[in-house]
Amino acid sequence: MIFATMIQLQDKTIADIEAEWEVTNLREPSKIVGIKIMQTPDSIAILSKQYIESILHKEGLNGMNSMSMPLDLNIMLVPNLEGTNRSRSNLFARLLRELQYIANATRC
DSSP: OOOOSSHHHHHHHHHHHHHHSOOOOOOSOSEETTEEEEEOSSOEEEEOHHHHHHHHHHTTOTTOOOOSOOSOTTSOOOOOTTOOSOOOHHHHHHHHHHHHHHHHHTOO
16 A cells, blocks of 8 residues: 555655556555555544454453453462363464454554
């Protein structure tokens, strides 16, 4: 995606990119990787609700309620020395990465 304050600057940037690489100009997008893009003459809005909902659905968390502190402070955490409890750390880490991406990609 290329944003510019003047059409001439945008056209020059596109020409420079096309001179270096083979590209396909899709013009004005409305959705990229599940992120909805709304454009008006005065503004550009990037909406991530659908993308976040798809992440939560994929992880089976789409019916959950949000909370300010996701950890119950009254529960004592203990190590799993026997290895009997299946670890969800990789799933949790992936979920955090995906949500961190959307937080970084849609904020100024």
